[in-house]
Amino acid sequence: xxxxxxDAACHATVxxxxxxxxxxxxxxxxxxxxxxAFTGAVxxxxxxxxxxxxxxxxxxxxxxxxxxSFASAMVLVLIFAVGWWAVARAVGDRRSRVRPASTxxxxx
Numbered sequence: 001x002x003x004x005x006x007d008a009a010c011h012a013t014v015x016x017x018x019x020x021x022x023x024x025x026x027x028x029x030x031x032x033x034x035x036x037a038f039t040g041a042v043x044x045x046x047x048x049x050x051x052x053x054x055x056x057x058x059x060x061x062x063x064x065x066x067x068x069s070f071a072s073a074m075v076l077v078l079i080f081a082v083g084w085w086a087v088a089r090a091v092g093d094r095r096s097r098v099r100p101a102s103t104x105x106x107x108x
Contacts, residue, residue: 019077
């Protein structure tokens with residue numbers, strides 16, 4: 001027997017965790033790209049999200065210029081979170097078909 005409130009809470013938890021993981025992965029990628037642009041004086045980025053333009057002044061000091069869109073970054077994170085939820089849902093559905101009827105399901 002399925003409980004709608006518990007199912008909704010499970011889905012919300014998976015979406016929230018997908019959002020948090022997406023934000024963290026995007027932050028790691030952005031920090032790595034900024035470091036590459038800073039140290040190598042090159043232009044790197046994620047199309048439509050952010051561009052890092054590395055440069056060196058006459059004295060050789062590195063600098064980086066950041067040009068980005070917060071809205072595009074959030075769209076990217078939301079796409080990741082929905083994909084995270086879809087995969088979790090598919091795995092949960094597969095497990096619920098394999099599990100014996102007497103075994104309780106946590107979030108399937």
